[in-house]
Amino acid sequence: MKNHERLVIGIILSAIAVFIGLDLFTDARQGAAWWHLAFELAIAIGAIFGVLLLLIGAMRLRANLAIANINISEHKATTEIWRARAKTYIDGLSKAINTQLDDWKLSASEKEIAFMLLKGLSLREIAQIRGTNEKTARAQATSIYQKSNLNGRADLAAFFLEDLLG
Incomplete structure (x- = not known):
């Protein structure tokens, strides 16, 4: 799921939780049946749970991305060190091959x-x-x-x- 999709779903779930929470408050004040209040409470809790899952997933993705970026940086550094060490030998090999081709x-x-x-x-x-x-x-x-x-x-x-x- 893309970041903007997560954001839209998170906003929708948050709005659902807020509106149902307000509806619960007014329904409770008006004396609505307990099963009606329980049903709306379950929906609000489900929406809040969905928002929390999205947030936890986003935090895990960011942590994994940070680790991947560190690994990439380490591999790039290792590659650059190897290239620097090998450059002299590669240049020498290239010259030796060129000399043989001339021969x-x-x-x-x-x-x-x-x-x-x-x-x-x-x-x-x-x-x-x-x-x-x-x-x-x-x-x-x-x-x-x-x-x-x-x-x-x-x-x-x-x-x-x-x-x-x-």
């Missing part, structure tokens, strides 16, 4: 495709990003594998990851 004498477009292949993009995605045909991307990937003496995408990834993973 294989790949063209600029082949190097770009090799990096996309290492990131896990499909040939279709690579073609879309580069604004080319999928067959062109496939031909360039084949050229990369031939120049590097590797058998495919898995071998390309393994070439760079093998030493990293020990």
Whole structure:
């Protein structure tokens, strides 16, 4: 239930409780039957109970939201620390990969495709990003594998990851 819905329902239930409470007071002064007063009292208590349930639910939601925000902040801080620690290594790895691609004498477009292949993009995605045909991307990937003496995408990834993973 959304906040504005809770607010509307809370206002309606509060109004019901107030109006029935006033009606109870006037009915009691006019000598209404006990069962009539008991019925209206039950309705007023039910409305008040509904308002209390809405308030308790809203407080629980706010508490859960506060906890979630704290958790998000902690995760963001942890992520930033990891990124800062890993940046030097990632930059070094990127330079090392680039050097190896130069050693294989790949063209600029082949190097770009090799990096996309290492990131896990499909040939279709690579073609879309580069604004080319999928067959062109496939031909360039084949050229990369031939120049590097590797058998495919898995071998390309393994070439760079093998030493990293020990």
